[in-house]
Amino acid sequence: MEQTLSIIKPDAVAKNVVGKILDRFESNGLRVAAMKKIQLSKADAEAFYAVHKERPFFGELVEFMISGPVVVSVLEGENAVAKNRELMGATDPKEAAPGTIRADFAQSIDANAVHGSDSLENAKIEIAFFFSRREIL
Ligand code: GDP
16 A cells, blocks of 8 residues: 555646546545645645746746645555556646546646656655644545
């Protein structure tokens, strides 16, 4: 059993497809162990994406992530990290495989519907960023 962090980004929340995206997870063997809808502050987004701070798109990424509320969840299941990445599809929705979340719900490389931890190690750090132990059930 693994746990991973998922964020349904502001574009997908604004499009009202939260339930459709959660259904992709639940229909593919992942379980929601924790969930909340929140508005990230600029400091939150900068801290969460600190690994990208030298990238040219960092400012745009932060502005996008604070442009509206997000739905953050802990997904649990066998190979949850890789399974979530597979369900998400490639970062650029134009390159995402048909049937993936990004192919079906995302518009562009920045407004790309979802975030998912890219390793078990990062999943632990990202889960702790948003949730206390007693919020994960
Ligand atoms: P992910 O793990 O598939 O989300 O991709 P990365 O870790 O490489 O990038 C993190 C996030 O930064 C992506 O999900 C995009 O929202 C954003 N991003 C990545 N590349 C670009 C880019 O070239 N331009 C912009 N504006 N955003 C980008």
